[in-house]
Amino acid sequence: MKALITGGAGFIGSHLVDKLLARGYQVKVIDNLSTGRIENITHVLNKIQFTKTDLKNIEDTLKALKDTDVIFHFAANPEVRVSTVSPEVHFNENVVATFNLLEAMRRMDVREIVFASSSSVYGEPEEIPVSEDAPTRPVSVYGASKAACENLIHAYSRLYGMKAVILRYANVVGLRLRHGVIYDLIMKLRKDPTRLEVLGDGTQVRSYIHVDDAVEATLIAHERTGGGYHVFNVASEDWITVDEVVNIITEELGAKPEIIHKPILHGVGWPGDVKRIALRIDRLRELGFKPRMNSKEAVRVTVKALIRESG
Ligand code: NAD
Structure with missing residues (x-):
């Protein structure tokens, strides 16, 4: 299977690259190296196709999607505190970038997206641990940006028949x-x-969840679900x-x-x-x-x- 990982030079993305290679996937990575580091993937550069690409550029994104079966969308600005002082960062890096990616998927006929969402979509739940059915009431622009991305993905999945797997991660370490x-x-x-x-x-x-467990959960959710739209909490x-x-x-x-x-x-x-915040993982x-x-x-x-x- 041909997988494209956005944000694959980042923390979680680079561990996912390692795991996908070990499972026999063909792997492409796009990353603008804003918070990610090329050192995270240096050890596999001879086995993957890496392009320095910014998802905010739709033409470059379209090119990157050629010949892709599944996209693991991990690119984002992940620092919740950034939205306190610069809310537009999360709107641009998360919402605009995800919209561009979905548009590119529609135009290039890519049929599956696995999205790195976050427990921050729940905001301050009344009770913990919280299940996937709880309302999403984010209290940070970061959380709101992830909820907005989830909703865009849901609409694209329904309108264009894409398979979508939403993963709401706890703190991954x-x-x-x-x-x-x-x-x-x-x-x-x-x-x-x-x-x-x-x-x-x-x-x-x-x-907190260890990154090896988080990546294992990611692949289980991708490999053991059929078509349609799926939401999973990922936590210990x-x-x-x-x-x-x-x-x-x-x-x-x-x-x-x-x-x-x-x-x-x-x-x-x-x-x-x-x-x-803590999550049910039933x-x-x-x-x-x-x-x-x-x-x-x-x-x-x-x-x-x-x-x-x-x-
Ligand atoms: P990270 O910063 O290490 O990885 C994000 C990657 O995306 C970086 O390599 C960065 O350079 C790249 N990127 C950012 N904007 C881009 C753009 N416009 N175009 C192309 N590449 C871009 O962060 P991480 O901790 O590995 O997080 C990965 C994903 O998981 C993010 O979507 C994050 O919001 C989500 N997440 C992380 C955690 C956590 O605890 N680490 C928890 C919940 C959700």
Whole structure:
């Protein structure tokens, strides 16, 4: 099968490239290298077709789609905090880019899209863990941009008969991660091991999934579903607080910093941050998915890997 991965030089996308190659897919990658890094795919450049392409350019996108069976759409600006100060980034990089891709798919007759959505589409759910049937009420422009992309994909799927698989990922962590709370905290401690500023009151609840599990879930959802439109939560089955993440990082670095919490509003770290989010994964389980690591294990393995990676 011929797969195109948008954002394939990014964190999750590059792990997906590795897995698709191992499964015998023919792999093309397009990426504008805005947040991704060519180093993430250097080891497979002789096995894939890589083009530096920006999805905001429709003509280049059309060319890239030639001879493609399935698109794994992972390109986006993934940093939730960006939308607090520059909301247009998420509108352009996520919504406009996805619209261009769908238009290119329609014109080039590509029949399947697998989309990297996010648990942020749920906003602040009343209860956790939340199922796929819960209403989508995002509280960040990032979350809103992902919900808008889901709706565009739904319309294209219905109108033009494309198969669509929507994956609402929890916090994905692992080797090559370059954004988000774990990476930020490690970098801060590397600069100053004596004091650590933590955004929020530390009680924010999150579910973490290791990237190997997230990629496995992605392929199961793609390979074990028929035509039509499908939505899946992708997470481990438990959750931990930001303070627990901080403890794992300080333990692994052998640091004993003064911890300074910086809460705003109801204890969150920034406008658009969610206080409690965790996902039910019954739908994926029915397809045979079982995460190998829980949240704590995924965080610890990642912290060790990032410490090794950053020297
Ligand atoms: P990442 O930044 O490492 O990967 C995104 C990739 O998309 C980068 O390589 C970037 O250069 C590329 N890109 C961005 N805009 C582009 C454009 N206009 N044209 C072409 N390429 C473009 O981030 P990631 O963590 O690997 O996230 C991958 C996807 O998963 C994103 O859609 C993100 O929103 C989603 N997601 C990530 C997480 C997480 O915890 N990491 C959670 C939920 C959803």
